Amino acid sequence: xxxxxxxxxxxxxxxxxxxxxxxxxxxxxxxxxxxxxxxxxxxxxxxxxxxxxxxxxxxxxxxxxxxxxxxxxxxxxxxxxxxxxxxxxxxxxxxxxxxxxxxxxxxxxxxxxxxxxxxxxxxxxxxxxxxxxxxxxxxxxxxxxxxxxxxxxxxxxxxxxxxxxxxxxxxxxxxxxxxxxxxxxxxxxxxxxxxxxxxxxxxxxxxxxxxxxxxxxxxxxxxxxxxxxxxxxxxxxxxxxxxxxxxxxxxxxxxxxxxxxxxxxxxxxxxxxxxxxxxxxxxxxxxxxxxxxx
Numbered sequence: 001x002x003x004x005x006x007x008x009x010x011x012x013x014x015x016x017x018x019x020x021x022x023x024x025x026x027x028x029x030x031x032x033x034x035x036x037x038x039x040x041x042x043x044x045x046x047x048x049x050x051x052x053x054x055x056x057x058x059x060x061x062x063x064x065x066x067x068x069x070x071x072x073x074x075x076x077x078x079x080x081x082x083x084x085x086x087x088x089x090x091x092x093x094x095x096x097x098x099x100x101x102x103x104x105x106x107x108x109x110x111x112x113x114x115x116x117x118x119x120x121x122x123x124x125x126x127x128x129x130x131x132x133x134x135x136x137x138x139x140x141x142x143x144x145x146x147x148x149x150x151x152x153x154x155x156x157x158x159x160x161x162x163x164x165x166x167x168x169x170x171x172x173x174x175x176x177x178x179x180x181x182x183x184x185x186x187x188x189x190x191x192x193x194x195x196x197x198x199x200x201x202x203x204x205x206x207x208x209x210x211x212x213x214x215x216x217x218x219x220x221x222x223x224x225x226x227x228x229x230x231x232x233x234x235x236x237x238x239x240x241x242x243x244x245x246x247x248x249x250x251x252x253x254x255x256x257x258x259x260x261x262x263x264x265x266x267x268x269x270x271x272x273x274x275x276x277x278x279x280x281x282x283x284x285x286x287x288x289x290x291x292x293x294x
Contacts, residue, residue, distance in 0.1 A: 010056040017064045054094055061086050121196040123173060124180030132195035132203055136256055139191050139207050144250040151209040153218055154244040154263040155183065157225075158275045160200040163237065167230055175239055176200065178226045186217070203263075211247045211282060218245045218278035222270070240276035242267060248283035259283060 065083070119131035127135065136152075143150050157179055164172040176196075183194040183204050191207025206214060221241060228237040244267025246259055266279040273279070 007056075010059060014060060014063055017060065017067050054090075054097075057090060061090070121180075124177055124196050126180045126184060126202070127193055127195035129195065129197050132193060132197070132205070135193045135195075136205055136260075139193075139205060140250055140256045140259075142191070143207065144252070147249060148208045149211070149247055149249050150259070151206040151211070151214040151245065151247045152259050152263045153204040153206075153214075153278075154260075154267040155179075155202040155204060155221075156242045156267060156271065157200040157202070158240045158242055163228075167237075171228065171230055171237075175226075175228050175237075178228060179239065179241065182221070182226055209247070211280075214247065215245060215278070215280045218243045218280065222276055222278040242270040242275045243278035244268070244270055245278055245280040246283055247280070254283065 064086075119128060119134075120126070121128045139150065142148070157175060160172055160175065163175055179202065180194070180196060183202055186192070186204055186206070187194040189207065191205075193205050195203050197203055222243045223240065225239045225241045228239055229235075230237065244263045244265065246263040246266060248254065248259055250259075262281055262283055266281050270277050270279045
């Protein structure tokens with residue numbers, strides 16, 4: 001598009017200059033208004049990338065100077081006046097168009113930043129609940145279309161209340177951030193996502209994950225998630241998690257909500273069994289309202 005604009009302006013501007021040499025003396029230099037219009041249209045209407053139109057306008061004016069000076073001489077005061085008028089208008093339009101483009105880019109970046117903030121958890125920098133739900137439904141439809149497996153992990157940081165009460169909310173926030181950093185490392189493939197649902201509850205979705213591999217990963221993550229170093233006392237706390245893991249190949253009779261419900265039930269079992277463990281369930285074709293668990 002910018003190159004086509006460049007050619008269009010260059011051809012139209014050059015045609016106006018050439019036309020001037022064919023006009024009778026009494027009508028010469030009326031073309032100059034046409035040159036200004038060409039420049040203004042090129043810079044104003046194509047300001048999304050003003051560099052190419054600016055180059056076309058500059059080349060056209062250089063061509064105009066060569067024609068009027070070499071081929072069809074004009075009085076020097078007239079050439080000087082034309083040069084001053086053209087350069088003044090050119091620089092003015094260039095500045096205006098550059099300012100407009102800068103504002104458009106800033107507005108675009110600001111809108112993009114606001115979209116990111118609306119879908120990002122402030123504390124952990126992971127996706128928030130809204131972003132996860134949108135992504136989960138999109139990946140569900142893709143897995144349904146291509147018959148791929150999904151692995152959904154609901155993850156709860158163990159004893160966060162005790163950490164907050166004993167060492168302060170700053171330590172609790174550090175624990176959440178440390179867990180978020182680890183989960184982000186597991187969401188590195190297309191279709192994967194790690195998100196914070198709220199409080200001490202996180203979720204990890206892996207697209208096309210092998211059940212045996214993700215089950216082993218969840219078990220290792222639950223037993224020893226991370227070690228939190230308390231800067232004030234130089235004491236270390238071993239962080240653990242309770243994980244509800246559900247794997248499934250989506251079918252028309254399943255829903256994303258069913259997968260979330262089964263993962264929540266698996267997480268509840270992990271907590272009731274003493275925490276620091278993962279409970280895995282594989283969701284197969286549901287019979288009417290209740291899923292068959294293997």
